[in-house]
Structure formats: C-alpha cells, structure tokens
Amino acid sequence: MSLELIGITKRFGELVANDAIDLKVGDGEILAILGENGAGKSTLMNIVYGLLRPDSGEIKVDGKVVAITEPNDALASGIGMVHQHFMLIPVFTVLENIILGHEETSQFGKLNLTQAREKLLSLAANFGFEIDPDAIIEDLPVGVQQRVEILKALMYDAKVLILDEPTAVLTPQETDELIEVIKRLRTQGTSIIFISHKLREVKALADRITVIRRGKVVATADPSASQEELASLMVGRPVNLVPDKTSHEIGEKVLEVSGLTVSDPTGRALVSNISFDVRAGEILAVAGVQGNGQSELAQALLNLEDHVNGSIKLGTQEVVGLSVRHTLDAGIAYIPESRELDGLISSFSIADNLILDTHREKPYSRGILISDSAVESDAEVKVKEFDIRALSISDPASSLSGGNKQKVVLARELSRPLKLLVACQPTRGLDVGSIEFVHERILAERDAGRAVLLFSTELDEVLALADRIAVMYAGKILEIVDAQVTREKLGLLMAGISQ
Amino acid sequence: MKSTLAKLSLKTLTATQRRQTRLLIVLFILSLVELKAFGVSNHAHAKTTFGFTLGREWVIIEKWMIDSRTGCFIFSSLAVLGSLVGLARVRVKKGPGLGIGLASFSLMMGFLCWAAAGKFIPITGMLQGSLLLAVPLVFGSMSGLLCERSGVINIAIEGQLLAGAFASGVVASLTHKTTWGLLVAPLAGALISTLLATFAIKFSVDQVILGFVLNVLVIGLTNFLYKKLLIPYQSTWNSGPSFSHIEIPIIGKIPIIGPIFFNQTVIVYLMYIIVATITFSLFRTKWGLRTRAIGEHPSAADSVGIDVNKLRFRNVVIAGLVSGLGGAYFTVGSVGTFGKEMTAGAGFIALAALIFGKWTPMGALSAALLFGFADDLQGTLSIIGVSIPSEFMLMVPYIATIIAVSGLVGRVRAPKADGIHYSRGESH
Numbered sequence: 001m002s003l004e005l006i007g008i009t010k011r012f013g014e015l016v017a018n019d020a021i022d023l024k025v026g027d028g029e030i031l032a033i034l035g036e037n038g039a040g041k042s043t044l045m046n047i048v049y050g051l052l053r054p055d056s057g058e059i060k061v062d063g064k065v066v067a068i069t070e071p072n073d074a075l076a077s078g079i080g081m082v083h084q085h086f087m088l089i090p091v092f093t094v095l096e097n098i099i100l101g102h103e104e105t106s107q108f109g110k111l112n113l114t115q116a117r118e119k120l121l122s123l124a125a126n127f128g129f130e131i132d133p134d135a136i137i138e139d140l141p142v143g144v145q146q147r148v149e150i151l152k153a154l155m156y157d158a159k160v161l162i163l164d165e166p167t168a169v170l171t172p173q174e175t176d177e178l179i180e181v182i183k184r185l186r187t188q189g190t191s192i193i194f195i196s197h198k199l200r201e202v203k204a205l206a207d208r209i210t211v212i213r214r215g216k217v218v219a220t221a222d223p224s225a226s227q228e229e230l231a232s233l234m235v236g237r238p239v240n241l242v243p244d245k246t247s248h249e250i251g252e253k254v255l256e257v258s259g260l261t262v263s264d265p266t267g268r269a270l271v272s273n274i275s276f277d278v279r280a281g282e283i284l285a286v287a288g289v290q291g292n293g294q295s296e297l298a299q300a301l302l303n304l305e306d307h308v309n310g311s312i313k314l315g316t317q318e319v320v321g322l323s324v325r326h327t328l329d330a331g332i333a334y335i336p337e338s339r340e341l342d343g344l345i346s347s348f349s350i351a352d353n354l355i356l357d358t359h360r361e362k363p364y365s366r367g368i369l370i371s372d373s374a375v376e377s378d379a380e381v382k383v384k385e386f387d388i389r390a391l392s393i394s395d396p397a398s399s400l401s402g403g404n405k406q407k408v409v410l411a412r413e414l415s416r417p418l419k420l421l422v423a424c425q426p427t428r429g430l431d432v433g434s435i436e437f438v439h440e441r442i443l444a445e446r447d448a449g450r451a452v453l454l455f456s457t458e459l460d461e462v463l464a465l466a467d468r469i470a471v472m473y474a475g476k477i478l479e480i481v482d483a484q485v486t487r488e489k490l491g492l493l494m495a496g497i498s499q
Numbered sequence: 500m501k502s503t504l505a506k507l508s509l510k511t512l513t514a515t516q517r518r519q520t521r522l523l524i525v526l527f528i529l530s531l532v533e534l535k536a537f538g539v540s541n542h543a544h545a546k547t548t549f550g551f552t553l554g555r556e557w558v559i560i561e562k563w564m565i566d567s568r569t570g571c572f573i574f575s576s577l578a579v580l581g582s583l584v585g586l587a588r589v590r591v592k593k594g595p596g597l598g599i600g601l602a603s604f605s606l607m608m609g610f611l612c613w614a615a616a617g618k619f620i621p622i623t624g625m626l627q628g629s630l631l632l633a634v635p636l637v638f639g640s641m642s643g644l645l646c647e648r649s650g651v652i653n654i655a656i657e658g659q660l661l662a663g664a665f666a667s668g669v670v671a672s673l674t675h676k677t678t679w680g681l682l683v684a685p686l687a688g689a690l691i692s693t694l695l696a697t698f699a700i701k702f703s704v705d706q707v708i709l710g711f712v713l714n715v716l717v718i719g720l721t722n723f724l725y726k727k728l729l730i731p732y733q734s735t736w737n738s739g740p741s742f743s744h745i746e747i748p749i750i751g752k753i754p755i756i757g758p759i760f761f762n763q764t765v766i767v768y769l770m771y772i773i774v775a776t777i778t779f780s781l782f783r784t785k786w787g788l789r790t791r792a793i794g795e796h797p798s799a800a801d802s803v804g805i806d807v808n809k810l811r812f813r814n815v816v817i818a819g820l821v822s823g824l825g826g827a828y829f830t831v832g833s834v835g836t837f838g839k840e841m842t843a844g845a846g847f848i849a850l851a852a853l854i855f856g857k858w859t860p861m862g863a864l865s866a867a868l869l870f871g872f873a874d875d876l877q878g879t880l881s882i883i884g885v886s887i888p889s890e891f892m893l894m895v896p897y898i899a900t901i902i903a904v905s906g907l908v909g910r911v912r913a914p915k916a917d918g919i920h921y922s923r924g925e926s927h
Contacts, residue, residue, distance in 0.1 A: 051802065052923065085801065087796070087798065087799035087802040088799060089791075089800075089801070091795055092788075092795075100805070103788060103789075109780070109784040109785050110784055111784060111788060131538075200751065
C-alpha cells in the first residue's frame, strides 16, 4: 500500500508546525523521516493518524484521497502507529490492550477473547515473538511492550506502519532486534515510516530519507549519505558530530565512592554496594539502560536520597549526611535529568533561576532583601557567556527552548567554585546545535581539571566524551571499561551480560 | 515484641503480606489488652444477653446469656489465638486464612460482652441496622466508582444524594406515590452530574473545586426551599409516604441472614442489583474495559478510536443516576419526609469507602458495610446505655474511617488519569 501526503499544513497559533509538506512512501518501502525535536515530525504523524486535523492538504492511500479525522479512519485505511510514548494501559493484560477499541462481545456485552487470543498467538508466532497474552503490561520489559504495540497495529491489518522515535527507550540490542523486525515487515509488504533523529539507525534501515526542518521538507537523501551530511541537512549548518577531545594529564582522585547502597522506603536496594572513583581532569561516564539505578546514584551524590549507606568522599571530605546546601558548597555542580522538573523553576524568570543556588550570598542578598540590580547584572553576564537566546532576562524560564533551558542550568551550576560536575542526561531531547554546545562545556570543565561524572543512556554520547565508562545494570556497576571499548561489548554490558 | 516481630518478617515479605502482618500485630496487641482489661481484671459479674431473632424466622434461635467476664475471657483468648494463627500463616507465606476474621470478630464480641454487661444486645437487629446505614454509602461509592474509574473525580456525591433525597421526598409527597419519588430521585442526581460533567469535561474546570461548589449549591438550594416551602406547607410538600419492607419468600425466613438481607425495601434490593451489575460490567464487558482504559490512559484509548470525553460524560451521568437513587433512601426509603441537610456527610464517607475499597465495587461495598456497622454500633451502645460517653461513641464511625483510609489498607492506587482533564495534544 502506498501513502502520500500532499501539501499538509498545520498551524498552532503563530507557529507553523507543518508547512506544505509533501511526502510519499511506496509499497513495501521504509521511509525515514529525519528531523530535530520540534521540527514537526510528530505533528505530521499525528495528522496522518487522525489525532490532529491539518489546516490544509490531503492524504492519499493507494492514489485515492481519504478523509482522516479520527484514529478510527486511519485504522480503517490500513494505517497503524507505534507511538513514542506507548499507547498501552499499564494495568491491563497484553490481550486486553490488543482488543481495546475492537472488542468482540457475546451476550450482555460480555467480552469474547477467544478469537483475538488465537489471532494474536498466530501473528506472534509468525514473527517469532514470544508473547504471553495474559501478562500485565507494566511487568514487561520496554522492548516487549513495543512488540505488543507493533502486534496491536498488525492485528488490525495495518499496511502502513508509523514508528515514532521507536528506539528512544531501547537498549542497543533491542534496537538491533527492532531493526530486524522492521526489515521482516518490509519483506511481507508492509510500508514503514520510521521517525528518528538518530543518524546511525536511519542509515541502517531506510530505503529513502526525508529531512524535515522547522516544519518544512528540506531535502530527500539517500541512506548512503554520510552522517555529517545528514546532520547538517537536519540542522541547516555544518555540524561537528564528534567533539574535539584532547588527551591530557589525569590528576588526583576527586570523588571516591565506596560501598554505596541506596534503598527505597521499603528497604529494596536500588543501588547496591557500588564503589568507584573519578579523578581530576577525567570524565567517567555511567552508561546503562534507563532505570538501572543511575538516577538514584546521581541523587545520592547530592544527598537527595533518604536511605543511603556507604561512603562518598569529595577529596578528603565525607559527603554522605551533609545537607544539600553543604553538598553543593563542597564543590559539586549538578545537572539534573529533567531540566523542567528539577533543573529550573519554570515560572521564575531567567535571572532568578540563575541565582537559585547563590541567592543567599552577597552581592545578591543583603540582609533579608534580594538585590534586583545585582541579580540582573549577574544574569546579563551569564546570558552572554553561555549564549542563552532569550528576549529578556525577566522572561519566565518556561518561555525558553529546551536547549536554552539547559544553558541556564549549565550557567548556574558551572559558576560556582567546583571540584566535581555531575551531569545527568545533559543532552536528552536537545537539538544537534545545543548538544554540541553542552558537550563543549563539559569537555571544558574536564580540561580545566574538574572531575566529571556523566550519566547517559546514549551510546554515542558516552563514547564521544568519556575517558572511562562504568556500566550500570540492576543497581550494580557491572564493569568499568576504558573508552576504546566496542559498541557491541558496551551493548552486551548494558543488557547485563559480562563475559 | 512488636519491633522484633516486625524485623523478623517485614524484609522478606511482599507489600500485601507486610500489611497483613502489621494488621495482625495490631489485632494481637488489642486482644491482649482486652484480655487483661476486660477478661482478667473485670470484677463485674453481670450477664450479657445476645438476641438473634427479630420474630418471623423459621428457626427461632434462643437468646444467649453469658457472664460478662467469662465472655470477655473466652472471646479475647480466641482473638489472641486468631491473630497468632494468622501471623504464623503469613510467616510461612500463606494467606492469613481466617486469622484476621476470627481475631476481629472475637475482639468485637469480647468488647460487646464487656460493654453490655447486664444488658441486652440484639445482634440481628444491629446487623440489620448496619446494612440500612450502609445503603446510602453503597450507592454513593458506586457513583464515585463509575466516575473515578473513568477518570473524573466526583466530590459532589453528597450533593447528588441530597438532591435525590429532596426530589423524591417532595414528589412523593405531592403525588402521594412512592414510585414517583423513586423515579424522580435518579434524575435529580443526574442533573447534578450533568453540571459536573459539562464543566469538568467540556470546560476543564478543576474537578475537586467544582464538586465542592456543587455540594454547596445543592445544600444552599435545598435549605432555602426547605425553609420557604417545605416548612410552611408541610402537609402538601413534605409529608410523603415511604416504602414498606418486602420479605422475599423462603430466603427471607432464614435465621439471622433472612431479616438482615431479605426483608428490606425495594431500594435495598435495587442496591444489590446495581452492585452486581457494576461488578460484572466493569470487569467483563466492552463498556467496562473501555471505562477502565479511559481512567488509566486516555490517550491510549483515544488512539484506538474510543471517544474519551463522550464516554466520560456518559459515565458521570450514569453515576448521577446511581447516587440520586441512593438519595431516595433517605426519604421514601425510610422516613418519608425531607430534613434539612439530612444526608449529613454520607457522600464524603462514601468517597472514603471507595478509597478504602481500592476503587473496586466489592471493596467499596465491604467498606461501606464496615462504616455502617461502626455507625450502628455507636447507636446501639448509646441506646442500651453503655458507660462510655456518647460524644465519644459518636466519633467511632469517623475514627474508623480515618484509620481505615490512612493506615490499614496499605498503598492504594487510584486510576492513573483520575481527575485529569483529557484533550488531544496536551496528553504527552
């Protein structure tokens, strides 16, 4: 089945999210749509799936114009979608999720699951998936949940399958498996639209690549194009994908963690008995799939966790048990995982956000009063230094783009006297340009002799920045390897397999 | 004792088992206290009499008399035994079995033996009264269940009950027909629900504040009409008839159970049907699956073609029908006439029952019955003149509510999208 979009335009107020987009995917073809966050990819796909209505433009299936105003219309036209945030109900079983919206009933509206169960099992067998129809979704690993999503689309005869950022939540191994599944779907005649901003995957998978920037189709590229070419098409200027990293002297131990255990309130260990150290002028990356204890470890370093045993030494000073304020004063900078939730107070102005940590000190604070002029002049300086693009320093932080929000966090955290930088997912959801900037700043801290602890789930980022890599799995550090490790070995470690 | 027991067992147990252990330890301690205070150190030698018959059963169970101190001793020993058996079973990773049940029942009986020394306790009558006091709570919690399972918080249960009570009382009084009163009550509840649904779903007003405002609106309105209409023209406006009890043939004559459950008004029978229907529908039908889906993850439901807000609207209106019908219990279901603010917070207790019952129909039903029992115990004890200040006895149902909701049920998980307005595009 072929799907064609002609002149799709969608506005949200002033913002033109999609500007006259033309797109075509042929029978049994894999089309990759490449674009940065906010380029309008998801908006476009939500239009195709009937979740949003376009202001103008039309959608053709097999050459015929179809009206898609509801997800039901899309499903009826043979368009299925695997959303970036899974559309699965966590407390339902696999089978319940599959039949939702397509229920068959017997007397009194009683659900009849037999047929659906048989169809699901045969479909799963066809793909070599092992699926327990009665398993509860929230008990399943993310990769399996995604398979349920794919099966859900196939159950209702999707001929065009849209995959929205499908690899964002997967381990490298799961990603490889997914790529195999997608290729098998193609051989069976399903057309695929694969949305991503990850160049490697797009190159590995696509038959054709359409690049979207600021709501417009800017280019159609061949998968043989180099990553640099694709990246510069995506960003609109030449990009340096691999930051320049100079080798230099590694100094004294700055951070020494020994026997650290972090538990939840019920006593279950989330981080168990971890020991490692980070030296001055060194970046230790903590890699691993989301949810293996990285967040808890990072928060424990800042004394943001309640149930901590073991020792964390910064130089010679024991940090465990200090208040958060004294922990920061000891010389730790912290870039939290979520800049919106933990990094900034969204409704505060940019200037106020820049002094959250130092507001009680001179010159910002005089007695019980905050000196607005000192706060403002400080903000003016930092906005320039960190290239924060804002109309005014008194605008709320929520008005900034993701990249600029992260720059505010960096500007605040890196302006104190520091020994250690703890950066958690510092480039998650950022555009290529901002990623470049953040990477440069992190490397600059390293080169200035600070110890850096980088938490990241992105293999590319880990490999580009780290001097050594610690892989976390199930609350433990499985192994600490040096930065020359292969992607394959790293992937296996992230899946919990160490030789 | 408590801490060592807790230390021994808590670490290796699941959350449920840990909760059961905690509950059993509390029961164990209470049993020991009761054994000491009422069983061993009690010097009263009056007899406590328990009655089991309300009159027309097939087999008349004789009154049962027991020496207060002996009774306390026997029952609190049984309670100690029950909690220990339960603890032992939890320790070896089995369910607590009848341990919790035996311990709580014996604890209660021991207490009654002491409290009613020299007096008469009509057990069957007390349980019948408990059921009656639970009726509005059951209707209210079913209404809350229908709303919250679909993702709309319904604080307005109190208002719906009151509106139902008012409408049915007035209509029954004007028409001299209980049936008309019964038919109008659900409509009054549904009217309040329609307001709730319109503002909450169409205009995305904060649901808690909205529900609260609706309650105040109904209280104010009924108070006004009561004062200006129902008091001055009482004979036409507020002197309605009420339903009489219908005894179900055969099963209505079973001792104890018969008079409690099967010799009731039509409203109570409707309640059985509604609870059974909701239980079946919520977990076995297409409607139920969709309702649970929109309460957990509305955007997922939307993505498979379910109209989230339409289904929510419909469920909220159905919920209004249910609680409105529950309101009829206060007037045509019991006394016939309407009284100012006669629901007296039942809507809020119903909400507590819903949470205590973990958002399941059977759980909410059990919780409502428990609250009804606590309420009735208070009434019975103050009538027979127990030497506990009546002010304290009046607090019992509410204390039971607080303890139940805060401590003993453990972590309960509300439907995930409960109270969150759904519109496309905002969902991520």
